Amino acid sequence: xxxxxxxxxxxxxxxxxxxxxxxxxxxxxxxxxxxxxxxxxxxxxxxxxxxxxxxxxxxxxxxxxxxxxxxxxxxxxxxxxxxxxxxxxxxxxxxxxxxxxxxxxxxxxxxxxxxxxxxxxxxxxxxxxxxxxxxxxxxxxxxxxxxxxxxxxxxxxxxxxxxxxxxxxxxxxxxxxxxxxxxxxxxxxxxxxxxxxxxxxxxxxxxxxxxxxxxxxxxxxxxxxxxxxxxxxxxxxxxxxxxxxxxxxxxxxxxxxxxxxxxxxxxxxxxxxxxxxxxxxxxxxxxxxxxxxxxxxxxxxxxxxxxxxxxxxxxxxxxxxxxxxxxxxxxxxxxxxxxxxxxxxxxxxxxxxxxxxxxxxxxxxxxxxxxxxxxxxxxxxxxxxxxxxxxxxxxxxxxxxxxxxxxxxxxxxxxxxxxxxxxxxxxxxxxxxxxxxxxxxxxxxxxxxx
Numbered sequence: 488x489x490x491x492x493x494x495x496x497x498x499x500x501x502x503x504x505x506x507x508x509x510x511x512x513x514x515x516x517x518x519x520x521x522x523x524x525x526x527x528x529x530x531x532x533x534x535x536x537x538x539x540x541x542x543x544x545x546x547x548x549x550x551x552x553x554x555x556x557x558x559x560x561x562x563x564x565x566x567x568x569x570x571x572x573x574x575x576x577x578x579x580x581x582x583x584x585x586x587x588x589x590x591x592x593x594x595x596x597x598x599x600x601x602x603x604x605x606x607x608x609x610x611x612x613x614x615x616x617x618x619x620x621x622x623x624x625x626x627x628x629x630x631x632x633x634x635x636x637x638x639x640x641x642x643x644x645x646x647x648x649x650x651x652x653x654x655x656x657x658x659x660x661x662x663x664x665x666x667x668x669x670x671x672x673x674x675x676x677x678x679x680x681x682x683x684x685x686x687x688x689x690x691x692x693x694x695x696x697x698x699x700x701x702x703x704x705x706x707x708x709x710x711x712x713x714x715x716x717x718x719x720x721x722x723x724x725x726x727x728x729x730x731x732x733x734x735x736x737x738x739x740x741x742x743x744x745x746x747x748x749x750x751x752x753x754x755x756x757x758x759x760x761x762x763x764x765x766x767x768x769x770x771x772x773x774x775x776x777x778x779x780x781x782x783x784x785x786x787x788x789x790x791x792x793x794x795x796x797x798x799x800x801x802x803x804x805x806x807x808x809x810x811x812x813x814x815x816x817x818x819x820x821x822x823x824x825x826x827x828x829x830x831x832x833x834x835x836x837x838x839x840x841x842x843x844x845x846x847x848x849x850x851x852x853x854x855x856x857x858x859x860x861x862x863x864x865x866x867x868x869x870x871x872x873x874x875x876x877x878x879x880x881x882x883x884x885x886x887x888x889x890x891x892x893x894x895x896x897x898x899x900x901x902x903x904x905x906x907x908x909x910x911x912x913x914x915x916x917x918x919x920x921x922x923x924x925x926x927x928x929x930x931x932x933x934x935x936x937x
Contacts, residue, residue: 516542516582518570521556524587527563527915527937531586532556540574562588563915564865592898594919594934597640602931603629603921607657608908609665611685616910616918617665618642619683620652624929628653628673632688635920635933637912642933646688649681650674656705658713659685660738666693668715668736669700677721680736680743694742697734698722702755702773708787709765711738716785717754717772726775729753733785733792751783751794752776758807759785760815762841768795768815770839771802782839782846797845802833806861808869810890815839817846818869818888821857832857832875838890850893853886860909862917870897870936872919873904881905881925885936904930 516537535551572580606621616635623629628651633642655670665683677699682691703718713736720730731753734743757772767785782795805820817837821830832855837846859874868889876882881903886894907922917936
């Protein structure tokens with residue numbers, strides 16, 4: 488099922504910066520491809536034709552000779568290639584060609600298994616994916632650091648953590664180190680953080696948080712620090728153990744510093760999203776606060792939290808994604824209706840506008856969904872896999888979400904999954920790893936959505 492937008496061929500004439508949809512004159516430069524509609528992970532052969540001068544193909548292919556085919560990089564999104572020809576004494580000439588890229592809408596088995604839940608999955612710079620910790624049915628939480636290689640489909644053990652860890656947060660730093668914070672432990676050092684080197688798998692100490700946290704949030708800031716907030720915490724007095732505290736981890740010292748100001752309410756199972764101006768939008772979560780504030784904004788410059796005035800109902804375990812225009816989508820999740828004690832999965836989607844400071848309701852998901860694993864493709868749409876649609880089962884369904892059209896179901900998983908991971912690979916495909924079926928049975932199939 489091809490669901491990315493399909494663009495037609497486009498010709499641009501550069502004389503004076505004008506454009507035309509007419510066919511270029513016969514003696515004008517031309518750019519052709521063996522295919523103009525491909526699938527994610529494919530390549531195309533591009534052939535330039537021109538009479539004189541020097542030519543290059545953008546983006547990323549560089550210099551090209553007339554009549555000599557050149558293979559494109561692996562394509563993960565709709566791409567417009569442009570032939571640029573420069574000759575002395577002549578205006579720059581251009582010819583553009585659009586290649587549409589879509590998903591096959593199917594799952595490919597990798598040939599490997601990974602029976603785990605509540606682990607973390609982090610895409611490394613070399614295209615591999617690190618699968619860290621989790622519950623793996625071993626009688627204790629796993630301390631394993633594994634690497635999945637998309638080229639071979641194999642999983643290889645490359646390191647071990649200081650202790651078993653699950654339901655933690657993994658934050659990839661710009662230097663390839665992965666900061667692990669919070670979660671459940673197989674020993675008593677619940678406040679301990681550690682760094683995992685994505686190249687070697689080696690683990691090293693990374694300081695101690697002020698409190699132990701589960702269902703917290705962690706986010707890399709533009710200056711390299713990591714903000715850690717909320718969660719169910721031990722070591723401080725808070726209603727139901729839900730923390731309103733936050734702290735910053737400094738890569739220079741490898742230490743945490745507790746922030747003087749607290750959040751407006753305690754939060755657990757909330758999200759933090761980096762805004763275009765460097766501030767952080769904090770949304771939702773479970774809270775025991777009498778004056779529940781749905782959202783607030785943290786400013787790293789003065790380290791202060793400012794509540795968002797726009798009130799919304801409680802929402803937790805949702806997915807948050809910043810769009811290309813700077814607005815933020817809040818998708819699905821769960822709530823507890825007033826006066827009730829049953830968890831209600833949500834299909835509704837909100838969109839936050841930083842300019843106005845307000846939320847608006849946009850088109851809903853295809854089905855109610857909480858605990859979903861979300862992956863944002865480069866096109867700006869979002870893929871959501873599994874989670875929970877209703878009690879008392881998990882979900883095998885998956886969907887593509889775009890605010891203009893709402894949620895659209897795509898191919899279903901091979902079985903229900905929650906507490907799993909979804910990681911976008913370098914070629915645009917998606918790795919689905921681990922998770923559980925209802926009742927706690929592990930899902931061991933390691934799949935790639937393509």
